[in-house]
Amino acid sequence: MSTTDLYRIFDQARKQCPNPFTLKSVISANEVWGEVMTDLPSLNQHIDERISDAIFEIRKKYSNKIGIAVKGDRGTGKSHVIHRIWKNIAQEGGSVFAYIGPCANPKRINSHVRFYLADSFNHQDIQGVTQWQKLAAAAIKTLKITELNEKYSAYIEKCDAPNELRKYIVATQTKDTLLEFFDELVEAILENQPGIDFYFLRALLFLLLKSVKSAQIAFAWIKGEDHPEIKKLGLPEFSIEQQEDKSIWIIQQICKLAEIASLPVLICFDQIDYGVNDSDSGDSGSQIIAKCIDQIYFQCSNVILICCVISDTWREIEQMGSGIPDRVGQRSVTAKPPTGGQMIELVKLRLDWFYKHNNLNSLDYPNLYPFKENEIRNIASESAGVRSLMKWCAEEFEKGVILPGKDDPSPNTEHKKKKEFLEKYNELLNNQIDIPIKDDDKLAAIITCGMKMIPDGGTENVVITKVDKISDASHDLHLTISGYDSLHKRNVKIGIRVSEATNGKTFNAVMARLLDYNKHGITRGCLVRSTSVPKNWKVGNQLKEQLEKQKGGEVVIFKKDEIRPLVAIEAIYDQAENYGFDKEEVTIFVKSLRLVADNLLICEILSAPVEL
Structure with a gap:
């Protein structure tokens, strides 16, 4: 043709x-919960990391509440970050998430937040479990450490699979016995958790049942909606004015219950600059939201309040008194416009x-x-x-x-250049390019270069979002690989150290640092060398066993034929101009040809160790 x-x-x-x-150039609420057409994980990853740090702090009880202002002009990817937060929670759990969009009625701001928080918790994770079900199951699970453990053991053992718990409750209870059964459960739970409200907990337990009529009634009560059968479920009715006053109290109850389950509550306020002004107070829409966030901050714990705001809007909030800006923006992080390389990746995705x-x-x-x-x-x-x-x-x-x-x-020109690249690459391989065995730092640089040339789709079920070179501190890690493990549905951060040490004490020092997962926040450690650990290194083998069996890490022994292609790629990349290419062309060719993605050493490093 x-x-x-x-x-x-x-x-x-x-x-x-x-x-x-x-198509879908602006993220709306639907895309936050669903899929986006183009999302580049590396764009604004520093915001993801800041929020992940906050979740960790709340879960570990280093802090009990954190306000985060995510600043940035329109179109810098703030809503994409929110989408990724939810996607990560849906896959990994560990916290609960609510998305709050613009408010149309400033007089009902508290009810607005309550409504959308309740609605958010009805979204399901990848297991088909709603966040309400998680909280309800967590409440029942608290009975495990009480004297009622034996009485409710059949229910408690199913709490880690809320849909199985739901099926069991439906199978063992009738419509006539369900209310009495839940009341007994509520009373049993409250004996050890007195800070939770009886009626809130009763309504929450009904939400375990998902779509049955009683669950719909309970859901309406929690959302603050009117329903003709609320009294039949034994729940109190409130006027519209009372509902507004009760809204923050409901959020407080949710945060208390989530804290029992060690699930931090993330409440994300997005597009606050689109809110409606209050004609009575003169407050702008963003200032109304800021006051609401401040109120939640004061009355709730176990909560992370995220406010996405453009620069002009933040200046309005900064003018507010009573310390509101200090709490809403207790921590501040700014969205960055995409780099040239990221722009190109976004265009490629479309x-x-x-x-x-x-x-x-x-x-x-x-x-x-x-x-x-x-x-x-x-x-x-x-x-x-x-x-x-x-x-x-x-x-x-x-x-x-x-x-x-x-x-x-032209296409022919590109094809020709790719062919030229392959010729140069194969020439280096055929000439038996020198491998810098015994040079730990050089081998690490070769692996680092290769890791940056893995296609966006990843390899070995790992999509790489970031490759960080660690400082040249003696015996420390050489690099870390941050990414997402699509097989195990979790974020990973792999710490890599190359050690060709022939001295047992040096090897032990390297292993001691590799085993310190907290220092660089890694989830798995990987030691890379060309020879097995000598059997007469008693301490070294003990440390190796600790890495593999206790820490879930691994020691990868590579063959020369496995690293030789990476050496050739790094040589061409470092001297791209001398070979007739530019560095970006080399990266494109390596990615499209999967020269790194299919490399056995790279695959072994990235793949999760087989659990024995």
């Missing part, structure tokens, strides 16, 4: 298909959707067609946000077929 025909096919697809750069949707082969077209890389980088250099980038791309995409000019790379 001729080049002209390929571009005509592209243009035909462009006319018939939705513009990929106008183009990949377009190619896949239209059964086109991206290799038939120049890189980033119909855009030019330098144009995208120019937008990034102006510190533009994602929305500005998407708007520009959407307009350019509509302009029709853009035949490559004389200086533009």
Whole structure:
């Protein structure tokens, strides 16, 4: 097929298909809970880490409440961060999450937050369990350490699988006995947890049952909605004014119960600049939200209050007195506009959707067609946000077929350059390139270089979001790999140390630092060397066993043939100009050819050790 025909096919697809750069360019509540079209985990990862640190602090009771202001202009990815927070909680658990959107009635701000918090907790994790069910099951599980353990043992043992607990309750209780059964459970739980309200706990237990009528009535009561059968469920009725006053109290009850289960409560306030002003007080919509956050901060514990705010809106909050800005922004983190490289990755994600949707082969077209890389980088250099980038791309995409000019790379040119790269790469391999055995730091640099060239889709079920080189402190880690393990549904941070030590004491010193998971916050340690640990190193083998059996880490013994390709890649990358490429081209070729992603050493490092 001729080049002209390929571009005509592209243009035909462009006319018939939705513009990929106008689809879901703004994150709404639906996307927070569902899927987003383009999310780049590396974008604003520092915010994810700051929030993860806060969750850790609350869970460990180092703090009992934290306010976090996430600042940044529109389109810098603040809502994408919220989406990732929920996605992580849905996959890993460990906390509960609520998303609060703009408020349309400033007089009912507390009820608004209560309503959306209750609605948020009805969303299910990847196991099909709602956050309400988690809390209810956690309340029942508290009976395990009481004298009533034996009486309720059949229920307690199912608390880690709330849907199984729900089925068991439905199977063992009738409609006539259910209310009495729950009342007995409430009284039993409150004997040891007196800080929880009787009626709130009764309503919560009904939410275990998900969609049955009694659960719907209880859910309406918790949300603050009117329901004609609330009294039949033995729950008190409140007027509209009372509901507003009760709203923070309900949130307080939720936080208390979640604390019993060691589940920090994250409440995310998004798009607060879209709130409605209060004509009576003169407060802006953002100031009304700030006062509400401040009220929750004072009355609740075990809570993280996240406020996403643009710079102009934050200045309004800063003008407020009574220390409100200090609590709302107790900690502050700023969203950063994407770098040139991140801009390019975002554009690629949209183009990949377009190619896949239209059964086109991206290799038939120049890189980033119909855009030019330098144009995208120019937008990034102006510190533009994602929305500005998407708007520009959407307009350019509509302009029709853009035949490559004389200086533009054609598909044939790209194919030729990739072929040249492969030739240089294979030449190095065939010449038996030197491997710097015994040079720990150089071997670590080679592995680090390779880890940065794994495709966005990851390898060995691990999607890499960040590669950090550790300082050259003696015996410490060489690097850490942060990412997401899609097989085990959890975030991982792998600490890697290369040690070719032939001295037992040096090896022991390295292992001692690798076993200190807390220092760099790693979830798994990995020691890399070319020879097995000598059997006569008694202490060394004890430390190795501790790493593998107690810490879930591993010692990876590599063969020369496994690291040789990584040595060749690093050599070409470091001297890219001498080989006739630029460094970004080398990265693109290595990613597309999966030269690192399929490397046996890299796969062994990233794959979770087999549990015996």
